[in-house]
Amino acid sequence: MAKQFEYTQAEKIRDAFAEHGVRYLFLGKSGAVLLGFPDTTQDADVFLEKSEANGTAAVAALRELDFALTDEQASEIRRGKDFVQLKNGPFDLDLVFAPDGIERFSDAWSRHIEIEGFFVCHPDDIIASKAATNRVKDRESLPRLRAFRDYWLRRRP
Amino acid sequence: MKTEPDPDPSERAAWETEFEAASRRPLKVRWRYAFIRTYKPVLDDAEYRSFETTADYRDWCEKNLPSWLGYGQAV
Numbered sequence: 001m002a003k004q005f006e007y008t009q010a011e012k013i014r015d016a017f018a019e020h021g022v023r024y025l026f027l028g029k030s031g032a033v034l035l036g037f038p039d040t041t042q043d044a045d046v047f048l049e050k051s052e053a054n055g056t057a058a059v060a061a062l063r064e065l066d067f068a069l070t071d072e073q074a075s076e077i078r079r080g081k082d083f084v085q086l087k088n089g090p091f092d093l094d095l096v097f098a099p100d101g102i103e104r105f106s107d108a109w110s111r112h113i114e115i116e117g118f119f120v121c122h123p124d125d126i127i128a129s130k131a132a133t134n135r136v137k138d139r140e141s142l143p144r145l146r147a148f149r150d151y152w153l154r155r156r157p
Numbered sequence: 158m159k160t161e162p163d164p165d166p167s168e169r170a171a172w173e174t175e176f177e178a179a180s181r182r183p184l185k186v187r188w189r190y191a192f193i194r195t196y197k198p199v200l201d202d203a204e205y206r207s208f209e210t211t212a213d214y215r216d217w218c219e220k221n222l223p224s225w226l227g228y229g230q231a232v
Contacts, residue, residue, distance in 0.1 A: 007188040033191040038179035040193045073205055081207045083214040088204035098211050116184055133215070137227030143164050144172055151176045 005044060005091040009065075013044075013093075014118050016061040023049035024058070025112055026120045027099055027129060029141070034120045035113060037148045039141065043092035047121065049105040050080040050097045058095065066090055101125075101132030123149040197226055 017024055026034055028045035048058055055078035062077075063069060067089030069077070077084055077095060084095040102108050102125055111122035121129075127145055130138040164172070179187060199222050208214035218228040 004194045005192040007185045010188060030191075033187055034184070036176070036180050036187065038175050038187065038190070040191055042192070042194060042197070068204075073207070076207045081209055082211045083208040085206040085214075086204075087201065096211070100211055100215075134230055135215075135218075135228055136224075136231065140227070143162070147164065147169055147172050148176055151173060155180065 005042075009091050010044070010118070012065055013046075013061075016064050017058075018117070020057040020061040020064075022057045022061055023051075023054050023105065023109070024119060025105075025108055026118060027096060027126060028094075031120045031126050032123065032145060032148065034115045034118050035123060035148075035152060037145065039144070043094060045094045045096055045099075047096050047099050047102070047105065047108060048080070049109075052078055052080075055080050062086070062089065062093075067093075099129045101128040101130075123152055198223055200226065200228070 016022075025031070025047045026044065027047040029037070029039060029041035030044035033039065033041065048054055059069060059074045059077050063074075067086055069088070073084075080097040082096070082098040084097075086093045086095065102121075108121050108125050111125060113120045113122060123145070127142065127149060130142055130145065182190075206217075208217065219230065222228045224231065
């Protein structure tokens with residue numbers, strides 16, 4: 001079983017992605033936590049721009065972080081399979097190339113927020129994605145997440 | 158589309174208090190409080206999975222995961 005996802009590991013992702021020029025955004029509850037949402041989650045979701053260059057950069061960064069990717073798995077990430085679930089590294093990570101509810105990476109990037117060097121989806125995109133997914137666990141978290149979005153917008157400088 | 162009921166005012170006020178408290182914590186602390194690791198049957202039993210489309214992933218969750226994990230559209 002993967003270990004707890006520590007903040008120092010999040011910093012390592014941030015730094016490795018920056019070093020390799022990976023175009024990414026934290027999405028889902030992990031993104032909301034970065035924005036200040038007090039809640040619990042078990043893994044992190046990153047929305048990656050779908051391009052071979054970005055997939056190649058992501059593979060290099062993930063290998064540097066000790067994700068044990070086979071050549072076949074690396075190839076799948078390079079070509080941007082829509083959803084890749086990694087539990088073969090120091091923490092669990094979902095790579096999402098085509099999240100529900102967000103049309104294009106460039107749209108989300110144009111609204112993104114930067115928190116201490118982490119690139120994060122706007123709360124509206126996090127909510128849109130969860131609403132479009134319509135899973136039980138997302139429906140349960142949406143009212144509180146919407147309340148947080150309203151609070152966050154009021155507090156935003 | 159919004160389908161969930163609105164929280165009642167007292168619940169919303171309690172949430173706002175939590176948001177305020179969270180806003181005073183450094184990111185490192187918020188992160189530590191947020192990540193709770195528990196075993197999720199089936200989901201955690203493979204080191205790597207990939208899906209050609211997000212719809213394929215949703216379909217796999219619906220068909221393979223225990224409904225109580227909440228990854229499907231119905232309990």
